[in-house]
Amino acid sequence: MKILLIEDEPDLAGSISGYLARDGYLVESVATLGEAYDKSGVYEYDCILVDIGLPDGNGLDLIARLKQEHQRAGIIIISAKDSIGDRIAGLDLGADDYLPKPFHLAELNARIRALQRRKSFGGERLIEYGDVLVNPTEQRVTVNGEDVKLTRSEYNLLLYFLANPHRVITKEGVAEHLSGDDADLLDRIDFIYSHIKNLRKKLVEAGAEDYIQSVYGVGYKWSR
Template identity: 50%
Template sequence: MKLLLVEDEPLLLEEMENYLTEQGYLCEKASTFKEGEDKINLYDYDAIILDINLPGGTGLQLLKLLKNQHRDTGILIVSAKDSLTDKLTGLEMGADDYLTKPFHLEELNARINALLRRKSFNGHSKIVIDHLEIDTAAHEVRGKNEIINLTKKEYQLLLYFIINKNRVVSKQSIAEHLWGDHYDMVDNYDIVYVHTMNLRKKITASTGTDYIKTVYGIGYKFTQS
């Protein structure tokens, strides 16, 4: 899952990035209103961790920008202000949750997990497609009575395909999702092909079904028979 962390406190921003990266998320950062605005206009994210007080603007202004663009991105507001007014304003504008500083990183992770389950998988931590089962809480994938050993990128790619089930996803969108700000380093998308083919082989070998179809000249599509 791809996250954007918008936070002006350098130490907290670094701590969040390090911890959430260890939990398997792809994290991008912004420390000012302008940086957050630029990233929101350029990229799509599964969830955004949004501080209210930012240099050059507010997190609520960024929230308004997202909602004006009709994005379905999950929004978790974090702020040092323990104000009922701030909480209600953020939630009424479309935020999904609110966390008051200081907070434990474990609680932040739990809130993000719950938010993403609600947004992407109707609140469930387990997704079952025929003989394929994904436990998003345990980061575990099973085929026919066996665990499918996936790399971190393969696991992220599988979830991306499932979220976009029956849609064609381009190689560029996959590269942006898996490598974030560094996707332009993927020169000719050969690495996207390699990750996709490795995932496809593992899933097919364990379930007996090839869910990932190649759409020539464009990208790939995850389909369920």
């Protein structure tokens, strides 16, 4: 899952980024509204964490712009401004959740997981496709009831496919999802092939159908 964190308090931003990264998320962090505009205009995110009080503007303006541009990312406001007016304004603009500071990082993580379930998987606590079952809370993957051990990149790739079934995903899209901004710095994106190959091999060897279809010259599609 790819997250954009917009937070101008360095210590808090570092704590959030480190905590979520240890739980397997790909987190990119910015401290200003201008940087947030630049990032959200170029890259796709699954979730955007927005602080309202930023040094160069109001995070609510970013939410309004994201919704005008029909961005698919889920939005959680994290703010010390715990007024009912700000909360209503943010939710009315299209934010999915509002978490006032201070908060426990475990609660933020739980809200991110809940948002992912609502946005990508219809609110289901378990994600099932054919003979593949994923429990995001435990980060557990099974095929016909048997555990499948995946690396962090393979697990994130599996969730990316499951969130976009029957949709053609470009090779560049896979690279960006796994590497974030660093994908722009890579001369080659051949590294994605090993992740695709290993994920496919582990699932098939566990007894799953081969759901990963190559789309010649473009990328991949998860489908029966």
